[in-house]
Amino acid sequence: MEKKNHTLKNEAPDLPNGTRLLGKWYRKPYHIRGILGRGATGVVYLAEAREGEVALKVGNNSMSITSEVNVLKHFAKVQGHILGPSFIDADDVYINGRKYPFYVMEYLQGETLFNHIDRHGKEWGPVLIVQLLGDLDRLHRAGWVFGDLKPDNLIVVGGPPYRVRWLDVGGTTVLGRSVKEYTEFFDRGYWGLGDRKAEPTYDLFAAAMILLNMTYKKRFEKGRDGKETLIAHIEGSRVLSPYQQWLKKALFGQFADAEKMRQALMHIISKEAKPLSKDPSSQAQQKSANHQKKKRKKQKGGGRRQGFSSVDVVLVISFLLLASALYWVGQVI
Incomplete structure (x- = not known):
């Protein structure tokens, strides 16, 4: 089920926590804090940089890594919308005498x-x-x-x-x-x-x-x-x-x-998300609520009513609509 269409074997190195990487060309240091994931073209690590926490991907093939870097750069912003992680750095690093390409991007914190x-x-x-x-x-x-x-x-x-x-x-x-x-x-x-x-x-x-x-x-x-x-x-x-x-x-x-x-x-x-007022059961509930309201007016100290009326239903639906609106706003941020 997880088969992927790729030809390059992932031979990126496994780096233990605490490993210090130093870029060959730009001499920026990175400290490995853990593995975030593995892909067909490399391993993504959580790392500590001068800028704070970052995601660092070490690959085994320069062409594949370069292609991903170009995508990140090109689509960092498309018509003002941030699509993927922000690109930070790209370099090479020597690990056990072998050179590996890597790039650094924004570490996105959230949930699945x-x-x-x-x-x-x-x-x-x-x-x-x-x-x-x-x-x-x-x-x-x-x-x-x-x-x-x-x-x-x-x-x-x-x-x-x-x-x-x-x-x-x-x-x-x-x-x-x-x-x-x-x-x-x-x-x-x-x-x-x-x-x-x-x-x-x-x-x-x-x-x-x-x-x-x-x-x-x-x-x-x-x-x-x-x-x-x-x-x-x-x-x-x-x-x-x-x-x-x-x-x-x-x-x-x-x-x-x-x-x-x-x-x-x-x-x-x-x-x-539309209000349920057009539903027959909702209309029946509305009539029942109105009847109860008139009845309470004729009583003295009628006490607090129990259960949900049509007003409660409207309030709940209004909350859901508001939550939906927040999601729509999130779409254009």
Whole structure:
């Protein structure tokens, strides 16, 4: 399930905590504090620098590291929006007599998508996807696709408002080429629903799969028929009920671009958040509340009422709408 499309073996060194690295060219010192993650092109460490805590990636191939550095530099800001970690430094270092390339980037502190959903509820998953689609649209317009899009490469920072940020740009690929890296569960080729050409719909498929992954909290196998398996999981979740058609359009390549997919998702979210006054049960509750109110006026010292009235419902919905607004603000920060 975790197979990736890469040819270079990751031979980046394992550095124990406390290791001191000194850049060959710029002579900047870094102290290793721990491992943050491993990828196809290197190992990312938490390090201490003059600027404070940073993320430092040591690789085994200069071309791959240079490519990632160029992506970070190029997309540090796209139309005023910060997409990935800020680039800080790039250099070479000698470890046990062998030269390794490395680069340093901003250390993003936050929580995983799964932890965020655990704290706030699965209903907030689509809101995070709205933010992600906005960033993908800006990336695609600049001529790139993310490629290896999955929860492991994303982090939720700040809050409120919360913000989705990208952690690893190693799979970013120029439009029209073959995707450099992929993870099977989020790869449309694995599910038999497309090729691995770097185009916007490749990322849109992965974005929809992230919502499925956040809902089920596991990566299921495709079985005999990938398409039928996905449909079964979409239709088998109560949480995903409002998003069934949206998910199918995304997985089957029916959205022209990320912005259209984003607008469609925002429409569903806003529709779900509308007051329940049009619902028959809500109207019945309103009539009952009015009746109780008139009755209490005729009584002396009627005491404090129990339970929830339509006013309580409106207050709760207003709170949810306010929370949604905070997320929308987070999207454009």
